[in-house]
Amino acid sequence: MEKIILTGDRPTGRLHVGHYVGSLRRRVELQDSGEYSKIFIMIADAQALTDNAENPEKVRQNIIEVALDYLSAGLDPKKSTILIQSQIPELTELSFYYMNLVTVSRLQRNPTVKSEIQMRNFEASIPVGFFTYPISQAADITAFKATTVPVGEDQMPMLEQTREIVHKFNSVYGETLVEPNILLPDNKACMRLPGTDGMAKMSKSLGNCIYLSDPEDEVKKKVMSMYTDPEHLQVSDPGHLEGNTVFTYLDAFSKDDMFAEYCPDYNNLDEMKEHYQRGGLGDVKVKKFLNSVLQETLAPIRSRRAEWEKDIPGVYELLKKGSEEAEKVAAETLRDVKEAMKINYFEDKALITEQSERYSS
DSSP, X not given: OOOEEEEEEOOSSOOBHHHIIIIIHHHHHHHHHSOOSEEEEEEOHHHHTTTTTTOHHXXXXXXXXXXXXXXXXXXXXXXXXXXXXXXXXXHHHHHHHHGXXXXXXXXXXXXXXHHHHHHTTOSSSOOHXXXXXXXXXXXXXXXXXXXXXXXXXXXXXXXXXXXXXXXXXXXXHOSOSOOOEEEOOSOGGGSSOOOTTSOSSOOTTTTOOOBTTOOHHHHHHHHHTOOOOTTOOSTTSOOOOTTOHHHXXXXXXXXXXXXXXXXXXXXXXXXXXXXXXXXXXXXXXXXXXXXXXXXXXXXHHHXXXXXXXXXXXHHHHHHHHHHHHHHHHHHHHHHHHHHHTTOXXXXXXXXXXXXXXXXXX
């Protein structure tokens, strides 16, 4: 069986370094590994509209932002198919059929759905589209015959629900759908970076994100204002690593060879951490090192983005082409599903012949 990946993002804003650490960097590695015959990267605009239905312009404007972030991070349209979810009508039809295989109580028990509803204050009035997005996600995954779905641990309940839908469909209608496997991040300690203010999650509304598209001076400004250890008042004071945002970012981005160039007092991050914990290392020095690390990481991303920004029509064209390629695959899956469900009336020649003989006899 072919190894196929499906992954993607909701286009509700520019992508930040948390996205890069949590998914983008790994996607590029998987893309370049040669292990997968197809990689589908979805800009999930239809899913974004489930809680932005009254603000479609927000989603519309961020399509190009997410596409530019993908391309600048190193996703290659020659190796990966980048598509827009809403341009694949087969996904809607598949979702409709899968709805018959899932109960309301099962959706209500989904931990990811419960937490997302609480986060968006939807307890009183949940949009049906948002409530059923685990079913929509199952349609996305199965439509492209994905064998592998890279996700964080918080998304595991969603993938489990997809696997349940696949199992249910295949048990009722016969082996038709591919059951996907979950691929968790290999760097679990850094798969969800906190905001620069130490908050658990980066948020545009909180202004605590470092975006992949931020210019050099903006990145430096954000790094130098980062939350560290509130008890580390003097350079001589022992410092704490737990909850210290700067060291969390260094865990995610620093490499041993960066110390020789930017902070030669240490051979690696462990040595810097040990000095900070015993006292004698100030936050400013650590932040300056982090700034150098991030600037080195983001420099090639900025460079690629600058080139793609010169040809925005070309970016839309590759999105169109990717969506068209993806729709062909989704159409094959839908055809298989309708055949298994015996609702392919006009293609079922045996049915037509049988009924013709029945009424002619």
